[in-house]
Structures are given as structure tokens and as C-alpha cells.
Amino acid sequence: MPNQTSKVSKGPLAGIKVLELGTLIAGPFCSRMLAEFGADVIKVESPGAGDPIRQWRVLKDGTSLWWSVQARNKKSITLNMKDPRGQEIAKKLALDADIIIENYRPGVLEKWGLGYEQLKAENPATIMVRLSGYGQTGPMKDLPGFGAIGESMGGMRYVSGHPDRPPVRIGISIGDSIAALHGVIGAMMALRHRDVTGGRWNGKRGDDCVAGQGQMVDVALYESVFNMMESLVPEFDYAGVVRERTGGALPGIVPSNTYTTKDGQNIVIAGNGDAIFKRLMSAIGRDDMANDPQLARNDGRVPRTEEIDGVIQAWCDTQAIDDALAILKAADVPVGKIYSVRDMMSDPQFLARGMFEQHAFKDGTPIKLPAVSPKLSETPGETKWLGPDLGEHNEEVLGALGYSAEQITHLRHEGVL
Known part of the structure; x- marks a missing residue:
């Protein structure tokens, strides 16, 4: 069974450094998939409570079972991002990262000196995946936008349910997850572009600077959902057809x-x-x-x-x-x-495909997790450890940045960590 300590990544993204500045679902799910395929993901959490998803749904010893999946293979550090010293540490990590994933409201990172343009000025190979409700531009960019709003605005809620009843919610946070997948796709395309235009930044400036071209990946939740809406637009534009709720049927495709x-x-x-x-x-x-x-x-x-x-x-x-x-x-x-999940966990197809992994918490309690998807024949993803304790990797990550044990202790006492 995998233990809870860091291991050297061996997946197709081995050697790729990812900094996660985000909470809850969209940003963390995006970086989770990169971590499952070997990326070294450092997750920044606020001291004290950490990511709110730690307390969502069913808990074990005060921590969500969801956390075991959503944060698997990640390293957790705590930083008070309102403190300049926390911002300084985050900036060092950002400049060293291949990919930065964030899902704050537009403008928040800029206040902390961590905006895309600010980082790009120092590291031209910066790739930043920005997930937000409405994107980084437009009249609604500063509004809070959760997945439920994105599902509604993007068209999914309107067509979900029975025609004689109000629209219904899909039983999972589908809007956030769709946005996360768009973030993964964007990150991989940006990484490919960076590598073919020069590769990773060597940390130098001037004529001897070797760096590919980074870019910002701007993912809006409502647009990610909208991207799933099949022929919705041309049907309305050409024929004036508004797709409606149809219950369990697939309209126009019979039976x-x-x-x-x-x-x-x-x-x-x-x-x-x-x-x-x-x-x-x-x-x-x-x-x-x-x-x-x-x-x-x-x-x-x-x-x-x-x-x-x-x-x-x-x-x-x-x-x-x-x-x-x-x-x-x-x-x-x-x-x-x-x-239902009960059906899944006894189904021969699920079992034959190895869709459940057996792991254990630190106290030895066994737990099953969903296996990593998609399945790669030569470089499959894997779960190396479950979601980490809050700040579990503070010493490891800050030590790699050059902070001494005494400095780390001082920062903790000052409330920075």
C-alpha cells in the first residue's frame, strides 16, 4: 500500500513542477490529474483550516474522504498569502514552476504580486492556468462564480430534467470538473508550445536567457460547460430551435x-x-x-x-x-x-479494469479510491500517497528553497506558515 511520504515521480509528467494556488474543486482537480501522471505538485493552503474541501461531505477524523482523492500525490504547504513573506515564498515557487494553477477571482494574484504578467516579466516561460467563473475579461469577470452558476449560464441546467418540472442539478459538481479538464488540456498544449519554442527557463536574463514561450490559459467555468453543449447554437441560429428538457430521452434520436x-x-x-x-x-x-x-x-x-x-x-x-x-x-x-456506487463496486467490468485501488490511512484503516484515468499503456498514472496533512511538506518545500530550520520555525511562530 502506498505510504504518505513523497516519492520520486515516474509518470509521463515526471520532472514537471506545478504550483497550485486554489481551493475546492476546479483548480485542485486540474492539478490532481497532473499529479496522478507524475507531476510534482505543491499545493498552497491557508494556515489553520486549509482548503475548505477538507471538511466537505463524509469525514474521517475531521477530514473529508474526498480529500484523499482530490489531493492525492500532492505536497501541502501552508502560507498566509496576506503576509508579504508568504507572498515572497509563493513567488519563489511560482518562478520555479513549469505550470501555475489558480482559481481565485481575477485580480487577487495581481494584488499579491503573482499575476501572470508580473511573473512573465521575470520568467518568460511562465504557464499559468487561470480558472474562474467568467474568465479574466468581460463585464462579469469580478463576480463570484461557482460551478452551479457556470452550469446554469453555460446551458447545462436548462436542458437537465423533465419538461414539466424545474431544471435539476446533475448529482456531482460537473461544472467545476469540466472546467478542470479544460484546464488540463490547456496546460498540456501550453507546455508543448513552450517546449517547442525553447523549453524551460534557465533562470538567467539577457542574451544567455534560454526559455520557450509561456502563456496564460484562461478557463471560464461557464464557457467550459458551454463547450459541451453540442449543436445548441447552430440549431437555434439556423432553425430557431431551443433545446428543452426531455427527461431520460434523447430527442430526435429514436429510440x-x-x-x-x-x-x-x-x-x-x-x-x-x-x-x-x-x-x-x-x-x-x-x-x-x-x-x-x-x-x-x-x-x-x-x-x-x-x-x-x-x-x-x-x-x-x-x-x-x-x-x-x-x-x-x-x-x-x-x-x-x-x-449506483454499490453496483459499480461489485461489477465484473469495473473489477476487470482495476477501477478501484486499495489504500490505507496513516492509522492503518483501509480505504478504496477510484483508480486513475485515462489508462496509458506505457506510462500509467498512479496514486503514490493519499491527500496530505495540512502543511505536511512545509519543511521539505521551504528547505529546498534555502530556508533553514530556524527560519521555518520563526515563520511558523509568526503565522506565515
Whole structure:
């Protein structure tokens, strides 16, 4: 089982230094993925409470179980960023980093002397990933913007739920997570550009300065969600169509919906391919519909959506979920049960793919975590240690910057650490 001490990274991002200046979800999830694939991530937290996510949802000994995942492989240091001495330490770390990830409101880092332009003036290879509600520009840039707001403004909430009810929240912080993934993609593209234009900064200025071109990656939560919205814009612009809530159905692609079996279980059936539809209808005893020329193509099925869904539901009313799954899988029809986490953790596919990792807390208590994704054949990601204690790496990180044990003790007593 991995222990709680730092190890040398061996993933595809080994040697890449990342400074995380952020809390909660979007920024930390972004740096978490880099850490899972070998980057050396230093997370800055405020002294005392640290990242608020440490106290979110289910706790063990006062610390969130979520923290075990969100901060795995990271080094935690504490800095009072309102103190000039804390800002000085953060700046040293930032100038030495390959990538800086932050999710404060626009302007906060600039007040601390850590803005992108300020750091770029000293290190031209600076790559800064900035995640915020509305981006670094525009009339709304200074407003607080959480993931829920980004999901709403970006269009996701409007299309989520049933048509006769108010919009619903997806059961996870999807807006933050989508923004984080955009941050990872942006960071990797910026890193590639830096490397092909000269590489890492050598710390010198003038003619002997060797550095690739860094850049700012400006990620807005609402834009990240908006980027997921498929054909929303051209459908409205060309045809005046406003996509609405449709419950479990996939409108205009028939049949694809959620149905209920006789034992009260929910099952998703996606029989919307032309050949698949024919197999589906034959499997449920409706050869008449399988061979109906009008239903041979999707454009013919759409006007009869309600009829088709009714036929499928009538069949599901006669089937227990296991029987329905077996019949449709045998007919090569895409079908699936809607999984809870209990279903996942006993499912043969999840287990065969190694989607759960066994670890242990410092006191020996066992804990399972989700495995790292995606799966790379030659340089897979891994969990080296669980989310660290608050300030666990203060001595290690500050010592590497040249601070003596006495200086570190003094900074702690002064409330800087």
C-alpha cells in the first residue's frame, strides 16, 4: 500500500513542477490529474483550516474522504498569502514552476504580486492556468462564480430534467470538473508550445536567457460547460430551435430512453441505430415494427417516438431487469442498468479494469479510491500517497528553497506558515 511520504515521480509528467494556488474543486482537480501522471505538485493552503474541501461531505477524523482523492500525490504547504513573506515564498515557487494553477477571482494574484504578467516579466516561460467563473475579461469577470452558476449560464441546467418540472442539478459538481479538464488540456498544449519554442527557463536574463514561450490559459467555468453543449447554437441560429428538457430521452434520436422494468429498476435502451432498432424490435417480439419501412430510418421513427417508447415500455413491464438485460444483450442492443456506487463496486467490468485501488490511512484503516484515468499503456498514472496533512511538506518545500530550520520555525511562530 502506498505510504504518505513523497516519492520520486515516474509518470509521463515526471520532472514537471506545478504550483497550485486554489481551493475546492476546479483548480485542485486540474492539478490532481497532473499529479496522478507524475507531476510534482505543491499545493498552497491557508494556515489553520486549509482548503475548505477538507471538511466537505463524509469525514474521517475531521477530514473529508474526498480529500484523499482530490489531493492525492500532492505536497501541502501552508502560507498566509496576506503576509508579504508568504507572498515572497509563493513567488519563489511560482518562478520555479513549469505550470501555475489558480482559481481565485481575477485580480487577487495581481494584488499579491503573482499575476501572470508580473511573473512573465521575470520568467518568460511562465504557464499559468487561470480558472474562474467568467474568465479574466468581460463585464462579469469580478463576480463570484461557482460551478452551479457556470452550469446554469453555460446551458447545462436548462436542458437537465423533465419538461414539466424545474431544471435539476446533475448529482456531482460537473461544472467545476469540466472546467478542470479544460484546464488540463490547456496546460498540456501550453507546455508543448513552450517546449517547442525553447523549453524551460534557465533562470538567467539577457542574451544567455534560454526559455520557450509561456502563456496564460484562461478557463471560464461557464464557457467550459458551454463547450459541451453540442449543436445548441447552430440549431437555434439556423432553425430557431431551443433545446428543452426531455427527461431520460434523447430527442430526435429514436429510440433512446430510460424505461422501468417490472421489478421497479431503471434501464437505458439505446436502439437508435437503424440496424439496432430492427434487432431491438425483433428481440421484444415486434417483428411488425422491425420490418415497417417507415421505421427503417431515424427520420421516420422520430414522428412516432411516443408510439415506439410505449411499445418498449410495455415490454419492460413484463420483464425483470436481469432478464431484460440478458435478452437485449443477446440481440446486440446497447442496454445498461443505471448504476449506483454499490453496483459499480461489485461489477465484473469495473473489477476487470482495476477501477478501484486499495489504500490505507496513516492509522492503518483501509480505504478504496477510484483508480486513475485515462489508462496509458506505457506510462500509467498512479496514486503514490493519499491527500496530505495540512502543511505536511512545509519543511521539505521551504528547505529546498534555502530556508533553514530556524527560519521555518520563526515563520511558523509568526503565522506565515
